[in-house]
Amino acid sequence: MPKINRDIKTEFLDELDKHQGILQKISFVYSRNSVEKEDLCQEIILQLWKSYPSFKRECAFSTWMYRVALNTALSLTKKPKLFINTEEIPDSFFDVEYSMNKSESIKILYQAISHLNKVEKAIILLWLEDKSYEEISDNIGLTVKNISVRLVRIKAKLKELIKKFQ
């Protein structure tokens, strides 16, 4: 038994290693600073590991990883802070140094995306990753038609935001 567990662990680590880019992208988009990013990375890895035994290989590891990572990012809630009204801190607030090591286009894109809500972020992230409407609809739980309408709106919103930050 321990050998099997070790094999599963090694297999999981190998797969994760190959797709760390997905982890970095999702945690980058859903965080406002390095601390939040680290917390989200931790939670995503934990959820991936916990869900790995139920991964049936009906799809690619990367497809499954997007689903788990996005589900984790969307269901992770902020803690209430005593004496601080957290609602006063907008989601779009972020540490300027956070995206310093990124190219200029990514910095602008990040700034614009940080003004979208969590669901819009998930949809645009999957679009940026070249996922089909079917795949996006499968991840979010909306119909393909609904996704296409939603994407048009989000893209228009994103363009306006990019214009502002350019």
Added chain:
Amino acid sequence: MEEINLEKYKSAWKKEQSFFEEKLSRDRILKFMQLTSKNISGLFKKSLIIDIIIKILVSFSFGVLLILYSSQNRILLITALLFLLTILCIIIQIKIYKKIPDVKNGDQNIKMLLYSYIDFYNRKFVLSLLVASFSGTLFFISGSFYYFYYKYGTIRSFQYDDYLVFGIIIVFSFLLSAFIQFRNFSFHIRQLENSLADIEQDSINESKLKHYKKLNRRNSIIYSIILFAGLLLLVLFLFVI
């Protein structure tokens, strides 16, 4: 004004090297795999475990009181009832713990995942929060019984102002605890509800969210009335009859 070309940003996104260069080491990943979850299921579980531990300690404390008051029939009966009430609360909490949705994040889409958490909270967890709110009250009652035992050797007869003070502390400790617990959990659930509302914005299913809110209100009112009536009966039984 130049038209924004999103494809240009999409291409930059795909080519961004830093996403592939910032790699976590295996040791770090292994460390992360052993941590406890901070998601909503983790929060439900953590709060239930803490409450179960507190209630086990309180039931142990009532168990000792059963021995201390073994020769005083009326107080023995009250202590036994409180002991059974604490055990009942532990059983309820364990049952709810077992029902916490063991969500495998890879098995369902975002919408279904959010629904399962919100549904669980509104249908089951509201009762757990009310049961958890009893811990402080039970702790106070057992503490008072110890105080009376070591000071008077029995629970001395009460004056009018004693009833008032004890009654107020018992009710207040319950209400304060319930207020804090509900505020804390509704803060988390509201965030999930907001995400679900963002998904459902064009859909007829948004009414489902309203249904959950109604269900939550109804359950909270029913459970509160039952528990509050029970609490008043307890106060009457303890100090008046």
